[in-house]
Amino acid sequence: MAELCYNHKVPIIPFGTGTGLEGGVTAVQGGVCFNMTRMDKILNLNTDDFYVTVEPGVTRKSLNSYLRDSGLWFPVDPGADASLCGMAATSASGTNAVRYGTMRDNVINLEVVLSDGRILNTAGKDRNFRKTSAGYNLTSLFVGSEGTLGIITKTSLRLYGVPEAMMSAVCAFPSVQAAVDSTVQILQCGIPIARIEFLDDVMVDACNKYNGLSYHTLPTLFLEFHGTESGVREQVQQTEEITQLNGGSDFTWARDQEERSKLWTARHNAWYAALALRPGCRGYATDVCVPISKLPEIVMKTKKDLLESELTGPIAGHVGDGNFHCIMVLNVDDKDEVSRVKAFTDRLARRALALNGTCTGEHGIGLGKRSLLVEEIGEVGIATMKQIKATLDPQNIMNPGKVI
Structure with a gap:
């Protein structure tokens, strides 16, 4: 199917569970949505080597339910019951990251369908080693790529012993x-x-x-x-x-x-809980990350900004990583409030960048933060990303309009 889309220059948008927060599955240029939810098999559990291989329809909760009697678990917990391949695609994180790391630290191998239909195993077919120094790190290249380089159809994940x-x-x-x-x-x-x-x-x-x-x-x-x-x-x-x-x-x-x-x-x-503060209103999530020592400064400036802007935005964060979120609660029919929220979120992201942080700790770039990505990594960084994108997706059909 991917090869057919490639030959006819039809955009491809991979879909996992739709729990992403940056518009990653929005078909901005139309195309074909590849719904992966029915590919839900747990293919290979190796308790001796502490890894498991799953298809893209397997969610983190269903995996941990399956692992219940094995003495092992998968700790990356973004809150939502997201698909594990989707979590790899967005480099998801969550509450356990301070101890167990993010998806980038816990993905061992990926099977990826490239834009022209070829199948790539990023660490070699059926290889599930703990470390390697063999060539470029293709696995990390696809972790966080948000569907712009290929379709993740299998992921092998690192497992951990359930704590006593x-x-x-x-x-x-x-x-x-x-x-x-x-x-x-x-x-x-x-x-x-x-x-x-x-x-x-x-x-x-x-x-x-x-x-x-x-x-x-x-x-x-x-x-x-x-x-x-x-x-x-x-x-x-x-x-x-x-x-x-x-x-x-x-x-x-x-x-x-x-x-x-x-x-x-x-x-x-x-x-x-944040939405319940203003019944009938909608939520909009922000996501920045700074060095931990800078967290008090950015949180206090952000709270002051919220008061001065007359906005509702309670703060929650993974403080061990310097990552936090303002959950903006707004009346989407009030154009002035929508404008103030947009201006606030831009200031928040640039405040994080000014403190040598990032505009997104875990939600990804998607649609809304492409200009901020340029500010964060610079023109050379963006040019390098575009070169990689052009090599792997020369027709620009893989989730076009996202990230870069």
């Missing part, structure tokens, strides 16, 4: 600076924390109202620890000492599976 013990906690702080200082100190001490998420006071208030919770309406960290029973106790003790030195409150604990699920469901429901 898991424990989650919530801790409130008197300021954003105190919360981020705690985060930096936790990482500097080498504590192998699995998740460390930040919510500002507005987002905590929204989550309380939406989920029926009663957390302090203050800048708050959601934390999770993985390891052995004794290891987790040691991590917790060290982390508590650090948070208390920065004025943090006593931890609110979630020890068993049900309590932890409730806590993280509240975090993952942040989008819906």
Whole structure:
């Protein structure tokens, strides 16, 4: 089918689950949508070598359900139940990235259908080694390519042992600076924390109202620890000492599976909690990432900008990576508000770039951030990307109009 489209210069738009946030599956030039949802087989699970190969219709939740009795799991968790090949295509990330890395760190091999119908195995057919220095890193080239270079039809993923013990906690702080200082100190001490998420006071208030919770309406960290029973106790003790030195409150604990699920469901429901602040309005997600030390500065400037712009935009972020989101809640029928939101999001992205950060930590470029990508990597970087695109997709039929 890809070869047929290539011969007739018909655009191809790969579709996984449609959970992307940057318009990646929008057919801006028409064409054929390749819906991958029915290619949903788990092809090869190797528990000895800690990897699994899946088709593009397999989602992260269905994979972890399949792995339940194996003692293994796949930890990359972007919140949505996204398809794993789609997660590879967008270089997805999420709450566990501080411990386990992003998709770029966890994809071992890809099977890709190129624009002319040829099939490429980026690390060699059926090869699933842990490391290599053989030639160019073709796997990483396609991770994050957003469907612009080929159609990912299989991915081999790194798996991890299920931790013996898991424990989650919530801790409130008197300021954003105190919360981020705690985060930096936790990482500097080498504590192998699995998740460390930040919510500002507005987002905590929204989550309380939406989920029926009663957390302090203050800048708050959601934390999770993985390891052995004794290891987790040691991590917790060290982390508590650090948070208390920065004025943090006593931890609110979630020890068993049900309590932890409730806590993280509240975090993952942040989008819906934000929308509930203004019933009938729509949401628009932002996504920037800066060096961790710059996080207090950009968050405080962003909160000031929101107040001055009279906009609703509670903040949540993967603070261990310096990545955060303003969830903009707006009336799309109010042209003035739409204009102010657009201006705000542009300022936010450029604020991140000015602090040596990136305009997108995990959502991708898609449609909306192509001009920002030019500012981020420069003309030579864009020219190099265009050369790669022209080589692999000379007819420009692979998801045209995206990224570059």
